[in-house]
Amino acid sequence: MQARIAQLCQDSMTMLSRLAEEQSDVIGQAAMIMVDALVQEKKLICCGNGASGANAQSFVSKLLNRFEHERPALPALALAPDSVTLSALAQDNRLTESFSRPFLALAHPGDVLVVLSATATAANIQSVITAARERQCTVIALTGGNGGEVSRLLGPQDVLIQIPEYRTYRVHEAQLFTLHCCCALIDTALFGDPDLV
Helix, strand or coil, X not given: CHHHHHHHHHHHHHHHHHHHHHHHHHHHHHHHHHXXXXXXXXXXXXXXXXXXXXXXXXXXXXXXXXCCCCCCCCCEEECCCCHHHHHHHHHXXXXXXXXXXXXXXXXXXXXXXXXXXXXXCCHHHHHHHHHHHHCCCEXXXXXXXXXXXXXXXXXXXXXXXXXXXXXXXXXXHHHHHHHHHHHHHHHHHHHXXXXXX
C-alpha cells in the first residue's frame, strides 16, 4: 500500500512538473487577462461539470473570500444551476444550455469566462463558449489531453491551458493547482506581494 501511495505521489509530481515546464507562460497570460478584467471592474464567470465544477466553485470562493491573505472581495461567480433549474432545462431538452442560458443572462462584454473541462468534449461547455463569443467575453479554458472540441472553439484572444494528462482525476488535480497559481498571481498583481512588505 505504501508503494502504491508513493507511486501516486510521484505521478502527481511528474505531471505538475510537466505542467510548469509546458504551460507556465500560458498560466501567467491567463492570470493577467483576469487581472485586466478585474481592474476594469469586470467579473470572472466560471463553470465546469462534476469535479471540474467543484474546482470552479473553489476558485470563486477564494476570489470572493480570500486566498492566503486578507483583501477585498473580487467579483466572480460560478455557474452551478440548482436542481430545480436543471430539471426545468431537462424537461425542455435544454441540458446543453445549463451554463449558456445563465451566462447570457449575467455576462456583459469584457467579462471573462473560465471553463474547466477534463475531457474537453461536453456539449454544455461548448455551448457556453459560443455564448461567450456572443457576449464579447474572453474565454480561458483548462482542459486535459489535446484540448478536444473546446480548443477548436477558442478564438485568438482566448487562452487554452492544456494540462498534459488524459487521466481525468489527474486533470482535476492540475486544474486546482493551476487555479491556485492564478489566485496567487491575481493577488500579487492587484495588492502586491505581502511577503515583500
